Amino acid sequence: MINTLLTSYNYSIKKLAILDGIPSLLFRLILAPVMIIAGYSKLNLSVDSVGLSELFLASPDIVAWFGNEQWGLGLPFPDLLAFLAGWSEFLGGWFLLLGLFTRVITIPLMFTMVVAATTVHWGNGWFAITPTNPQTSAAQVLDWLSIPGAKDSLANSLEAQQRIDKIKTLVNEHGYPEYLYETGTPVILNNGIEFSAIYFVMLLSLFFTGGGRFVSLDYWLYSRVKGE
Template sequence: MKKIIYSFAQHYQKICTAIKHFDGIAALALRLFLVPIFWMAGTNKLMHFQDTVAWFGNSDWGLGLPFPTLMAALATSTELVGAVLLGLGLMTRLISIPLIITMVVAIVTVHLPNGWQAIADPNAPFANAQVLASAEKLEKAREILENYGNYDWLTSSGSFVILNNGIEFAVTYLVMLLALIVLGGGRYTSLDYWVSYYLDKKYTNIRFHQ
């Protein structure tokens, strides 16, 4: 029995050693998933910058944040620069920190009052009162569209839903950024790896010649 366990452990260790060269794929997948999200968010803020500033500063229908122009500029630049650096895999751990801060601010100031769900689904777990109330509204909307519109054409690209705008997506992106702080840019798949490889090799050559 001990021999079987020892043999299994040896084979398992060999497999782990072999697949470690592919561990950069996970980091690459996370980075490529996040790039379009932050790029679209940043470009949208930039293209409508004055509206973004107004939304950041207005306490009646916006976030009511202090220094709205500065806050809007920081959020916009963080998302745009973050998208570029994540795409390149450059300074991955460093840029993940301000992106995490951006996500935390978005969660607390925008999404948290709406609960968990991004899309209202009364049958899903964590459905709050707002989500439960959406069922009747959605049914009324379906009735109107069926009676006065081409319902089959309107739903040919997908079913109608009610946006709940909860924390679900923002928390997902936050968790992915936390993973990137641990994983870094990824072995072989990021500039972080190759810069580190070059510097380590150069430092080793300097020590060798000394």
């Protein structure tokens, strides 16, 4: 009985292997717009807003943010790093969208995610958006495992909930709740490493799996070269 089930299971997995490019495709479709717009926002790509001498360079505001130690990242060589980060994200996003040189392009993109996590988000903890219900917070599981910091996170969730409730009370009494809540309800932005870490893991997966069978230019280029 067990051998029959295992045989059927293995047979099904082999048949489904023809679809194993779909997860890579979905990862690429999620990551590509994020990377493209992140890079675009760092670069001067509009001739209407800058002169030709500044076109394709990093935006002065971004360069200042990269280099300033008081309110920015305090990184050395801000002009160069902003330029490299912007073009890595912008071009890398388009390459991901096409599934072209997928494994290669994930390397600089993973590096930008590490830099973003360690220089921008690290001091804010894990969550991008502060959970306002400790019962449904992922920190609850960490607390069960006695992970340090979990209790503080759960306590912070309660404090965040109190502030959200206060905001809603003020809006209901003095504001325009129908208008203000029409496109979504307010949240507390924590700006932690969550998104950077998730994007890093997705990029790492693409580094090992590639752009995906049948759904990437990498696959068709390799198939053509191999066929020759």
